[in-house]
Amino acid sequence: MFMNKFLLLLTLSSILIACSPAPEGKKDGDAVKGVTLSSNKLGPxxxxxxxxxxxxxxxxxxxxxxxxxxxxxxxxxxxxxxxxxxxxxxxxxxxxxxxxxxxxxxxxxxxxxxxxxxxxxxxxxxxxxxxxxxxxxxxxxxxxxxxxxxxxxxxxxxxxxxxxxxxxxxxxxxxxxxxxxxxxxxxxxxxxxxxxKLHIPVWGTYITTPEITQDNGRVNIAITIKNTLSSQQSSLYRTRIYDAAGNKILVDGGTVTVNAGEEFIVEQKLDVKSPELWDTESPYLYSAETELIQNGQVVDRIKTPLGFRTIEYKPDTGFYLNGKHTLIKGVNIHHDAGLVGAAVPEDVWRRRLLTLKASGVNAIRMAHNPASRELMALCDELGLLVQAEIFDEWDYPKDKRLNQQERHDDYISRGYADWFQTHAHKDLKAAVLRDRNHPSLIMWSIGNEIEWTYPRYAAATGYFEMEANGNYFFNPPYITPEEIKHRFDTSEEGEYVLAKTAKKLSEWVKALDTTRPVIANMILPSVSHISGYTDALDIVGYSYRRVIYDYGRKLFPEKMIMGTENVVQWHEWKAVIEREFVAGTFLWTGIDYMGEAHGGWPRKGVASGMLDLAGFKKPSFHMFKSLWNSEPHVYLTTQDIEKSVYTLDNTGKVVEKEEGSWAQRVWYWHDVERHWNYTEGLNTVVEAYSNCDELELFVNGESYGKQNLADHADRIFKWSVPYAAGEIRATGACGASDIIETTEAPTDFVVTADKTLLSLDEKSVSHLEIQLTDKQGKPVTHTESDIRWQVPEGLDLMGVDNGWVNNVQAFQSTSVTTHEGRALAIIRGLKAGTYKVQMTQEDGATKHVSIEVKGD
Missing domain, CATH: 2.60.120.260 (Galactose-binding domain-like)
Known part of the structure; x- marks a missing residue:
């Protein structure tokens, strides 16, 4: 059990024990100078x-x-x-x-x-x-x-x-x-x-920074050295510390002797003067380059990321980064990226993460398994905090076709649970060893919504009885904690016990990394708190259970609570900022993802994200940009009032058809449009998402009145407007504004390339974004058109898409129909040279983009 005030600095609290009785190396800084490289290709x-x-x-x-x-x-x-x-x-x-x-x-x-x-x-x-x-x-x-x-x-x-x-x-x-x-x-x-044969294994270094002050940063480096030879071996070792500009600022080394066929862990303690801190606003990265030297030659080399930062978790007041209280403004992401599937080039992740960061996102939960090495490194570089999740299944399987309803037991749906008993330890170890040096990583999640799969849990909640209608999302527990515990304790345990498995997994993590807390995402926390599950955890994550934050705080105050899956709605963030003890949230999701489309043909994915499958911004992105940024922001949307979630009261004021329904919206944003093209005189609702205290709406220059943000519990400005062609404009006293104009049929398009110079590697791609326009050059978002791509040899058209989860046009195509006037192609280089990509609209408009590919 951990103390109530769970303080986690990057510290090496366990004693590193050598795997052989070889003597510890002595400091010998001068001895490692002036050596030459061997003929081996050092490094990856x-x-x-x-x-x-x-x-x-x-x-x-x-x-x-x-x-x-x-x-x-x-x-x-x-x-x-x-x-x-x-x-x-x-x-x-x-x-x-x-x-x-x-x-x-x-x-x-x-x-x-x-x-x-x-x-x-x-x-x-x-x-x-x-x-x-x-x-x-x-x-x-x-x-x-x-x-x-x-x-x-x-x-x-x-x-x-x-x-x-x-x-x-x-x-x-x-x-x-x-x-x-x-x-x-x-x-x-x-x-x-x-x-x-005497070498540092892959993932063979472990760096911690146990003491950080304004004047000094202590660096502890544990270096595993493996000897596969038949005789005892001695070697010099050396570590150089480089700053973000690549300047060497520190070097330290010594000697080590390792017995035949064994490993030895040598420790270095270094001090970096006046260290720059890694944080979400300024993610300063050092690097440590560790070498082995024999007979005057560098024979092995490994580079490790290094960031100076402290993390602290307090049950009363939440999360602290570098001593500063920091709300976790997080999102969940899956490992696919739309049209490129799961094989995601680094530039695709970079574009998506930078877009999310622009909304105010400062944290990513890698749902629900270890992310790629490159994605973790990008989070280091861009200043995004990471919850690294390891497992979605433990001892019992989840129904892949529909979670919570274990109806299938066929070969094609058998997953990791069948191998958990034999593979979990080594798989967890690999994940932790690979990622534990990333400064962006602030917590380990050992499991996601595991409780469904174990006996006793669902029945003990009291939610899934006839009178409760299964509504656990917005209702506190229907029965007392004592009744929950009685139901749980008097029911049959089953072959595997969740709390025991959680304890085992947590211990496995802490055997490899003591510098970060262990968390899990709990779908039934009212039971998990009393079953022994949370005893294995340092932090308790609630999945769609913001309604019991106060319940959890009152009954189990020793554990820090946060949201680890919450819907992309204002009411979820409202619940966080009203409770100092909640550290933050991870919204489901940052980006739409493929799959989990149960019986949904032609829907191929889940549209719960702030960005769509192509990485285009959605209305919810702008809502959270207004919540998570201090920079003034306004974004307008419109809708036919009959199709909207609103109506007019007897005074003509826009009100919800179901009063208070905003507080219980879940997976998807309500239906709105980003255009001003309706039937003349049609009654519409104009919405604005903004962090301005006051907005005024103008329709063709005529004011439709000022509104105060404080008057809208749902944080959405709303005006009733009879449609008239022209423009609508919202202007805030804060200095931000937004405009939507009536457009004609699309006759042209603009193409934007985020890169026109590519490298010949797996990282580098160009995103070509298409936006339909009318003859006046205004963006058209209310009607669609087909776009065809012609890509010359030397380039690879990786795929095309419009971002809509209901679009089942093949990604591997040379044409696509736009959605909301937009489309995307991703291009990579296959051969050095300069090429022209041609794009043609169905009505004949043609554009070219020049792409240069650099050789090695």
Missing amino acids: QNFNDGWLFTEGDDENFALASFDDTKWTTLRLPHDWSVSHPFEEKWDGATAYLPGGMGWYRKTFSTPTTEKETLTFINFDGIYNHSTVYINGQKIGGEVNGYTPFTLDLSEHLKPEGEENVLAVRVDRSRYIDSRWYPGSGIYRNVTLYQKP
């Missing part, structure tokens, strides 16, 4: 290029002699499912896209290396049930599609200069094994490492 090597792929399955695909000349050549990461058309015969849980079987092969020459060199390959994620072969011999693989793993190729490589064949079989035949779209294939980066 990109291994994404030159792969071949085919769908299907044949045991001969693993053989080095197999003729793969007809396979598709590609650059990883790769998701084969997203290249298929959407078809109703598949399942909405996984976005009406198929799974299947796939094979990857890569031929490469054995590197020229020094003697006693090892070659490792690291896969950051393969979805899923992968098997890896080298020259026809099976060497490993992973069941879990989110688990990063490293394999030793050394013993299986042919002599230097000769060719090897690496083959990867991916079994995604369980095509409904997820509750959302997971993708298929080697959908994350692959990296090659060459290391000496």
